Amino acid sequence: MGNPNSKRMTFFMTLNAVIIIIFIYVSFSTKDILPLKHLHSAGTLPMRRRIEHRSSSVHYGSTIKRNVLKRKERNSSETSKQLEVKGASLLHSNIEAAPFFLAYSTQQPKSSESLMKSQQNTMPIVSSINGSSSVPNTSSEIPALPLLTPVLTRTVYEPGHLNEELDIKRICIDRGLFLRLLILITSAQSHFMARMSIRQTWMHYASRRDVGMAFVLGRTTNATLNESLNKENYMYGDMIRGNFIDSYFNLTLKTISMLEWADMHCPRVKYILKTDDDMFINVPRLLDFIDGHKDTRTIYGRLARRWKPVRSSKSKYFVSYKLYSGLQYPTFTTGPAYLLTGDIVHELYTQSLNTYYMQLEDVFITGIVSKSLEIMRLHAKEFRNSRTSFLPCNIRKAISVHMIKPSEQYNLWKSLLDSSIKCK
Structure with missing residues (x-):
């Protein structure tokens, strides 16, 4: 056992x-x-x-x-x-915020990193939250969730343009030395018909030696659309294309890209009109307006005073308290069309990079950033920036008319040129 x-x-x-x-x-x-x-x-x-x-x-x-x-x-x-x-x-109330997030997460400064660092050390930061200025923080980092967190524009903006097919000399000869007016038209990539209707109507004034015009667009990840844009720009050479994803929530990046291009390639121009591709611009009336105004450091347009931020998340204009805590925006000019004196372009560009980003480009550029630089914003009644009666005399008295379909550009152009129509 x-x-x-x-x-x-x-x-x-x-x-x-x-x-x-x-x-x-x-x-x-x-x-x-x-x-x-x-x-x-x-x-x-x-x-x-x-x-x-x-x-x-x-x-x-x-x-x-x-x-x-x-x-x-x-x-x-x-x-x-x-x-x-x-x-x-x-923040954005619908899934269309995806392109906006893409710009934050993929667009980082590359070749112009040294430029950004020099601006970071020389320009004060302007807060879109309370409008105050502060010393730049040299150790800023991109937030993990930029959609919900205020971020400096310089962290999401990539400088530079795709200028291979662009006819820069025709748009702005001699860096704008003899140019009275440069009209830059922000356009969506798919709006081919809108661009063609403008080319065949009021863009004819770009044939003048003292007027330059071009469209401003962003990037696309659609290979077919990108090839179509390349062909279009090869034919017309009038499309400035920046390094950002083209979407509604990146309109501020598009305007900054416009300012950067003008600052780099056309710094001597007297005036710059920023407008959209659904606008009719009465160029002769605009040139008369310029001749009658000799102000400096000024933005002209349709003033918006005491506008309050939209706090409803269901609106595409929604701005959270984190992004802007004020009860009302600074006085700004509405975005469809506004006129800049050429002496403020460089300041607007550099200061915008050191300001907390906001997707409402007119509030951001002509309100928050312009206020921080003490730039005047003046109301001009000729900037209608709304849809109005198409009576010939109404069109002739206006500088800008909004919400114009491509087919309607031709009717307004005809009204403008018809010498048999007499207006008081």
């Missing part, structure tokens, strides 16, 4: 070995699980979690197993997608 003591000793040795093996297994399993609890802690959005996880990989990278991460990400993918959409809707 054997020695009972020997059997008892063998039993306890076996039991101890089993306990040790279980203890070791539990220890390694705990190391795999604990970092995942930290990674999916409550109260943070999925995008922020992923960024925090990447930044802390030094501490946890050796302990998190790839197969566990993949399994966890598959299980939480549906929840993450819902939270990201909800986070975007807090």
